[in-house]
Amino acid sequence: MSAIIEVQDVSKSFGGVVANKDISLSVEKGRITGLIGPNGSGKTTLFNSIVGYHPIDAGSIKFEGKEISKLPVQNIARLGLLRTFQQTRIYGAMNCVDNMLISLPHRKMGFAEAFGRHGKKDYNRADQLLDFVGLYEKRFLRAGSLSFGQQKLLEFAMALMNEPTGLLLDEPTAGINPTLINGLIDRLKRANTEFGITLFIIEHNMRVIMNMAEKIYCLAHGQLLAEGTPDKIQNDQRVIDAYLGAH
Amino acid sequence: MSAKKVIFYIAILAISLTAPFLLPDFRTQLATLWLMIIVALTWDMTGGQMGYNSLGNIFFYGTGMYVAAVIAIALVYDVSDYTDAAAAGGEIFKFTDTQYFTGMLLGIIGAGLFCAVTAVIIGYLTFGLRGPYFAIGTLGVAIAGGELVSNWEWVGGGQGITLPVYPGDFNVGKLYFYYLFAGTGIVLFIFLKWLYSTRFGEAINAIRDDEEKAEAMGLHTLRYKLTTWGMAAFFVGMVGGISAFQLIHFEPLETAYQTINLGIFMVVCVLLGGKGTLWGPVIGAILFHVIKEVTWNYFLGWQWVALGALIVVIVVFFQDGVMGWLMHRKPEWFGIRVEEKEPAVAGVNQ
Numbered sequence: 001m002s003a004i005i006e007v008q009d010v011s012k013s014f015g016g017v018v019a020n021k022d023i024s025l026s027v028e029k030g031r032i033t034g035l036i037g038p039n040g041s042g043k044t045t046l047f048n049s050i051v052g053y054h055p056i057d058a059g060s061i062k063f064e065g066k067e068i069s070k071l072p073v074q075n076i077a078r079l080g081l082l083r084t085f086q087q088t089r090i091y092g093a094m095n096c097v098d099n100m101l102i103s104l105p106h107r108k109m110g111f112a113e114a115f116g117r118h119g120k121k122d123y124n125r126a127d128q129l130l131d132f133v134g135l136y137e138k139r140f141l142r143a144g145s146l147s148f149g150q151q152k153l154l155e156f157a158m159a160l161m162n163e164p165t166g167l168l169l170d171e172p173t174a175g176i177n178p179t180l181i182n183g184l185i186d187r188l189k190r191a192n193t194e195f196g197i198t199l200f201i202i203e204h205n206m207r208v209i210m211n212m213a214e215k216i217y218c219l220a221h222g223q224l225l226a227e228g229t230p231d232k233i234q235n236d237q238r239v240i241d242a243y244l245g246a247h
Numbered sequence: 248m249s250a251k252k253v254i255f256y257i258a259i260l261a262i263s264l265t266a267p268f269l270l271p272d273f274r275t276q277l278a279t280l281w282l283m284i285i286v287a288l289t290w291d292m293t294g295g296q297m298g299y300n301s302l303g304n305i306f307f308y309g310t311g312m313y314v315a316a317v318i319a320i321a322l323v324y325d326v327s328d329y330t331d332a333a334a335a336g337g338e339i340f341k342f343t344d345t346q347y348f349t350g351m352l353l354g355i356i357g358a359g360l361f362c363a364v365t366a367v368i369i370g371y372l373t374f375g376l377r378g379p380y381f382a383i384g385t386l387g388v389a390i391a392g393g394e395l396v397s398n399w400e401w402v403g404g405g406q407g408i409t410l411p412v413y414p415g416d417f418n419v420g421k422l423y424f425y426y427l428f429a430g431t432g433i434v435l436f437i438f439l440k441w442l443y444s445t446r447f448g449e450a451i452n453a454i455r456d457d458e459e460k461a462e463a464m465g466l467h468t469l470r471y472k473l474t475t476w477g478m479a480a481f482f483v484g485m486v487g488g489i490s491a492f493q494l495i496h497f498e499p500l501e502t503a504y505q506t507i508n509l510g511i512f513m514v515v516c517v518l519l520g521g522k523g524t525l526w527g528p529v530i531g532a533i534l535f536h537v538i539k540e541v542t543w544n545y546f547l548g549w550q551w552v553a554l555g556a557l558i559v560v561i562v563v564f565f566q567d568g569v570m571g572w573l574m575h576r577k578p579e580w581f582g583i584r585v586e587e588k589e590p591a592v593a594g595v596n597q
Contacts, residue, residue: 051463053463072462073463074462074466074467074468075464077462077463077464077465078465082463082464082465083463085460085463089457089459089460089463090456090457090460091452091453091456091457091460091461092450092456092457093452093455093456094452094453094456094525095582095583098449098452101446101449102446102449102450102452102453102461102464102466103464104466106465106466106467107463107465109446111467111470112447113446114446114447114450114471115442115445115446116445117444117445117446118446136586137585137586140582140583140584140585140586141583141584141585142583144456162464162465165587173497203529230509236319238427
C-alpha cells in the first residue's frame with residue numbers, strides 16, 4: 001500500500017502559539033485513517049495546512065507524490081483532495097439539489113462548460129447521493145433551513161458528489177443525533193469501500209473512530225504523541241493521560 | 248415553458264413596445280425607467296446573485312458616457328479641438344446623419360467593451376476585499392473616477408461634453424431613445440434568465456452563500472467573479488453611452504459619475520424588489536421610479552428627505568424586498584417544498 005498523503009516535519013505557529021510542531025504522518029491510499037487529540041492539540045490546523053488554507057512555516061506535504069504545500073486551496077481541491085468543515089459549511093440560500101450540482105468536480109470542467117446546463121445524469125446522481133444520506137425528501141428545501149445534523153450529512157454528500165480521491169473529514173459525527181451516527185459510520189465506510197475514497201478523519205467520538213479507522217494518529221500540544229492501530233492507541237498510557245489532562 | 252408563462256411574457260413585451268404610444272407625454276420618463284431597470288438588474292448580478300455589494304457600478308455608467316462620446320467625436324473631429332471650442336463657446340461642429348448614427352453605434356458598443364475590460368482590471372484589484380470593504384473600495388473607484396475626469400481638459404474637464412442633437416424630429420428622437428433603452432433592457436433580461444439557469448449561475452450563487460466553501464470545493468472563484476462583473480459593466484457601459492446621446496450635454500460629477508443619485512438608486516431598487524431574484528430588480532425599479540417621481544412632484548424641496556426615509560424603511564423593515572416577502576409567504580411558488588420519496592429511486596452505484 002502506498003501513501004496518498006505524506007506529511008513531513010510540518011510546523012505551523014500563529015504569533016507565539018505553536019499549533020503544529022514537526023509533525024510527520026502518512027495516510028495510506030484506500031484506507032481510513034484517524035486523527036485524534038484533546039481540544040486545541042492542532043488537529044484542525046494540520047487539516048488546514050494540508051488543504052492549503054494557510055501557508056506552513058516548515059516541512060513538506062505531498063499528495064499522490066506531488067508537493068502541495070505551496071498550492072492555494074482551490075488548486076488542491078481540483079487535484080482531488082477535499083475537506084469538510086468542523087463548522088459545517090453549505091450554500092444556505094440554494095436548495096439541496098443545487099448544492100449537490102455545484103459540487104460536481106470542477107477539475108473536469110472547462111470554462112465554456114460553465115455556460116451549459118446539467119444533464120439528466122447529473123440530476124440522477126445528485127438524487128441518488130441525497131438518498132444515500134437520507135435527504136431525498138428535503139431536496140427542494142433551502143439548505144440553510146435544514147437542521148445542523150442534516151447540513152452535516154448534506155456536506156458529506158456534496159463531498160462525495162465531487163468524486164475526490166482523498167477526503168479529510170473534520171468531526172463528521174459532531175452534533176449528529178446518536179441514532180443517526182451508526183448510519184453515518186456505515187455510509188462513511190461505504191464511501192471508502194464502494195467509491196474507493198481515502199478517508200482521513202478527525203473525531204472526538206472514540207467509539208466511532210475506533211470502529212472505523214485502521215490506523216490512528218494522536219496529537220497533543222501540537223506534537224505527534226502516538227500512532228498505531230486502534231487497539232494500540234486505546235491502551236497507550238500517554239494517550240489516556242493526554243485526554244484526562246495529565247499532560 | 249407553460250402556456251400561461253408564454254402569454255405573460257408576450258403581454259409584458261407588448262406593454263413594453265406600446266408604452267411610449269399609450270403614454271406619449273412620458274416618453275423620456277419611460278426611457279429613464281428602463282435605465283433604472285437595467286442598472287438594477289446589472290447591480291443584482293454581483294450584489295444579489297454573487298454577494299458582492301458594489302457601490303461603484305456608477306463608475307461604468309460615467310465611463311460609458313465618456314467613452315461613447317469620445318468615440319463619436321473622434322471619428323469626425325479632433326477631440327481636444329472639439330472640447331476646447333465648446334469651452335470657448337466658439338465654432339460649431341456639424342455632424343451629418345451618417346456620422347451621427349455611426350458614431351452612436353460604435354460609441355455605445357465601444358463603451359460596453361471598454362467598461363467590461365475596465366471591470367476585469369478593477370475587479371482583479373478589488374475582489375480580494377470582502378463585505379463592506381468591497382463596497383467602500385468600489386465607491387472609492389467611482390468617486391476617484393469622477394474627480395479624475397473633471398480635471399481632464401481633453402474630455403472637457405468640469406464642463407463636460409456636449410454632443411450633437413438627434414438629427415430628426417424631436418418626438419421621434421424621444422421614441423428612438425426609448426427603444427434603445429428598452430431593447431437593451433429586454434436583451435439583458437433574456438440574457439440573465441439564461442445565465443442564471445446555467446452552471447455559471449449556480450457557481451456565483453455558491454460564491455454568495457459561502458465563498459470559502461466554494462474555494463474548498465475547487466471552484467474557479469476569481470474567474471467567475473471577474474466574468475460576472477465584466478458582463479455587468481458591459482451593459483452599464485452601454486446604457487451610459489445611450490444616456491450620453493439622449494442627454495446631449497453631460498458633465499462629470501452630477502450627470503456621469505452621479506454617485507449619490509443613480510449610484511445609490513440602483514441599490515435601493517434591488518433591495519426594494521428583492522435581492523438575488525430575476526424579477527426583484529425589475530419590480531423594485533418600477534416601484535422606486537414611481538415613488539421618486541411622485542415625491543419630486545408633490546414634495547418638492549422635501550424630496551430628498553422623503554427618499555431618505557424610504558431607504559431607511561426598506562433597510563430596516565423590508566430587507567428581503569417584494570420577492571423575498573413573496574418567497575416567505577408562498578414558498579411553493581418558488582419550488583421550495585418537501586417531496587415524498589418515489590419508491591423507484593434505488594441506491595447509488597447502479
